[in-house]
Amino acid sequence: MTAEIIVVTSGKGGVGKTTTSASLATGLAMAGKKVAVIDFDVGLRNLDLIMGCERRVVYDFVNVVHGEATLKQALIRDKRHDNLFVLAASQTRDKDALTQEGVEKVLDGLSEDGFDYVVCDSPAGIEKGAHLAMYFADHAVVVVNPEVSSVRDSDRILGLLASKTRRAEKGDGPVIQHLLLTRYNPARVAIGEMLSVKDVEEILGIEVVGVIPESENVLTASNNGIPVIVDAASQAGQAYSDTVARILGEERPLRFIDVPKKGFLQRVFGG
């Protein structure tokens, strides 16, 4: 039994990769899967903060790759979910700290330990770290904002997924691509100020697996170190839950992509 490897990637920075990795990994764990989420951003560790385990990092990904710690020592168990583990990025400035063989060894180790899913949180850009994060992937979640530079970069990434991955090189069938549109603002779409879901789908020639509305709850969640998917009352949290269910094969309609119609009371009293 081998673990399914999911890379969360985007090309452009700041679009919500780490937020998505944290919520995706947590959502898969909430669905009963054994999940590890790995921060590939060597030098700029951030996933630990979003997952709320920054003070429990003793060993990191690079330590495991270099044999300075075992996987068991480096995996940080999530406070809320027993079947969810975080592998933090190293803060070393050495960009060559990760190697393809080293990454493969860690992923194989996780498979042997009975993990169902490994979520790889890619760094921004298309350099080595991003390449290593996507290389072994079975699935890719390409995070995109409804904004020109992000859309263009994600098309670049879709091209790399189709050519620069182990699956592409070995002819094992394509990496399954999931497009996730984040920071979506239906009100701005309605007045023609923002690309719509349909626009992005048409430009990139791929359907979205989910749409996460722009939401204050995302910042609140990161302030608290609790993945936003745990906040079941928030729209962003619900949209992430839907997304995880779809990745697991369930069919769910898109929500929160239209401007909410205000009820009479809301119109009178605001809110």
Next chain:
Amino acid sequence: MGILDFLKRKPEATATVARERLRIIVAQERSTRGAPDYLPMMRNELLEVIKKYVHVDLDAININFERDSGHEILELSVTLPEGKQAPKSEAKTG
């Protein structure tokens, strides 16, 4: 522009502008994806050669790269300007 026109004027839908710009650039980038790194340089050098004979812009040269199983196709098309295109005298072949 009258006052009525001003009042009726809708804000320009910038999303439409974004969509059209993206359509063009994404299509262009896809057409050269996976192509050898020397293509942009080759395109510039070809432009220099073509310019000796006829004045064209960089936009007029379209390079398309396709990879089929077993072989690669490099397709090059140059849109020549309409009307007069008298070659510069010293640039004639010889």
